[in-house]
Amino acid sequence: MLPEYKKILCATDLGHTAPQVLRHALSIANRFGGDVVVLHVVEPLGPSAQHMFELYAGTEVARQAEARWQKVQDEVRALVRQFLEREGRPGAGGRNLVADARVLRGRPFEVIVQEAARLSADLIVMGAHSHTTVGEILLGSTAHRVAQNASAPVMLVRLSEPDGPVP
Numbered sequence: 001m002l003p004e005y006k007k008i009l010c011a012t013d014l015g016h017t018a019p020q021v022l023r024h025a026l027s028i029a030n031r032f033g034g035d036v037v038v039l040h041v042v043e044p045l046g047p048s049a050q051h052m053f054e055l056y057a058g059t060e061v062a063r064q065a066e067a068r069w070q071k072v073q074d075e076v077r078a079l080v081r082q083f084l085e086r087e088g089r090p091g092a093g094g095r096n097l098v099a100d101a102r103v104l105r106g107r108p109f110e111v112i113v114q115e116a117a118r119l120s121a122d123l124i125v126m127g128a129h130s131h132t133t134v135g136e137i138l139l140g141s142t143a144h145r146v147a148q149n150a151s152a153p154v155m156l157v158r159l160s161e162p163d164g165p166v167p
Contacts, residue, residue: 003153006034007119011112011126011146014040014076017159018127019083024157025125026097034122035099038080039115041108042072077101109145121152128156 010025012018025036080101104111116124128143147154 003122004034005029005032005123007121007123008034008036009039009112009116009119009121009124009152010036011039011041011108011124011142013127014079020159021125021127021157022080022083024155028123028125028155029097034097036097037099037115037119037121038101039112040076040101040103041111042103042105043108044105073103076103108142109149112142112146113149116150116152124150124152124154126154126156127159 005028008025008029010022012021022036022038025038028034029036080098084096084098102115104115106114112124112126115121124146126143126146128141143154143156147156
């Protein structure tokens with residue numbers, strides 16, 4: 001039996017190449033009658049950086065920054081909606097292909113793998129920057145780590161020069 005991709009997780013850094021990745025995810029969702037969940041992961045401040053932030057900015061500013069978290073999530077959803085409006089990408093029958101846009105905190109590869117499992121994603125679509133072999137060995141990349149640890153298939157979109165505005 002051939003695989004069908006009904007639940008697609010599109011992981012993006014929301015950089016200038018994000019439209020390329022999202023277009024691939026939308027195309028697959030349209031072809032298979034699926035839905036796309038767009039995911040952006042924000043890496044939290046480490047303990048040392050958090051301490052320095054609170055020390056110099058004050059705990060009240062740190063609390064205000066935490067309170068802005070929901071606003072950041074809403075802004076990302078709005079960016080995704082704006083991109084879709086510009087692209088004019090409704091699916092077959094005019095149905096919306098993006099089921100949700102999420103912003104989560106954590107180590108990106110871990111959050112992507114966990115969220116794909118939680119959603120029972122059939123496919124993860126994400127961009128892949130070219131790295132040197134030495135860089136891959138020493139540091140690894142988010143895409144490489146997701147591909148190694150995810151239970152769902154991973155489609156890596158080779159990123160080229162931007163061809164559209166940030167979504």
